Amino acid sequence: xxxxxxxxxxxxxxxxxxxxxxxxxxxxxxxxxxxxxxxxxxxxxxxxxxxxxxxxxxxxxxxxxxxxxxxxxxxxxxxxxxxxxxxxxxxxx
Amino acid sequence: xxxxxxxxxxxxxxxxxxxxxxxxxxxxxxxxxxxxxxxxxxxxxxxxxxxxxxxxxxxxxxxxxxxxxxxxxxxxxxxxxxxxxxxxxxxxxxxxxxxxxxxxxxxxx
Numbered sequence: 740x741x742x743x744x745x746x747x748x749x750x751x752x753x754x755x756x757x758x759x760x761x762x763x764x765x766x767x768x769x770x771x772x773x774x775x776x777x778x779x780x781x782x783x784x785x786x787x788x789x790x791x792x793x794x795x796x797x798x799x800x801x802x803x804x805x806x807x808x809x810x811x812x813x814x815x816x817x818x819x820x821x822x823x824x825x826x827x828x829x830x831x832x
Numbered sequence: 833x834x835x836x837x838x839x840x841x842x843x844x845x846x847x848x849x850x851x852x853x854x855x856x857x858x859x860x861x862x863x864x865x866x867x868x869x870x871x872x873x874x875x876x877x878x879x880x881x882x883x884x885x886x887x888x889x890x891x892x893x894x895x896x897x898x899x900x901x902x903x904x905x906x907x908x909x910x911x912x913x914x915x916x917x918x919x920x921x922x923x924x925x926x927x928x929x930x931x932x933x934x935x936x937x938x939x940x941x
Binding site: 744751755757760770773774784791803807808811814818819821822 | 838841842845846848849852853855856857859860865868869871872873876877879880883884887890891895896899900902903906907910911913914915917918920921922924925927
């Protein structure tokens with residue numbers, strides 16, 4: 740089973756590169772935020788899998804919870820910031 | 833030896849990673865920001881849920897299994913809310929959804 744988790748983690752790391760392309764290319768800032776959200780969700784799953792590879796599951800699940808909460812609050816804050824009037828990110832051309 | 837829980841775990845984690853792959857492909861191929869939020873919020877959440885349910889089955893009835901259920905429930909709520917906040921912020925910032933396909937059809941039709 741350990742080798743299966745290892746292969747799953749390697750495949751997941753390869754999958755993370757796909758939204759990273761969207762973060763680099765994304766025309767608007769919100770596309771980049773979508774890509775970051777996608778990477779955050781995949782990283783959460785990746786940390787859980789790595790927890791099973793290292794056989795210290797209790798510690799890694801706490802890391803996953805902290806990461807999920809902070810990632811969520813972070814993306815909400817960025818979304819609120821970019822929709823406020825302080826930022827001249829306008830698209831109504 | 834491979835017992836029944838390992839079989840379930842392998843099936844669920846593989847299905848979860850498959851949906852995560854589909855979600856990331858959707859993030860690339862879809863033409864418009866608003867359609868991309870569909871890909872990330874829905875299929876990523878489903879993929880993540882399948883993987884974590886597989887891990888819960890592998891973990892069994894322990895404290896760590898309970899913590900995994902907490903992770904599952906939190907992300908089940910957090911991911912769609914994050915995508916909704918993002919789409920709302922984009923709409924407020926004036927990002928217009930593109931309707932090229934309809935425009936072409938109108939011209940030809």
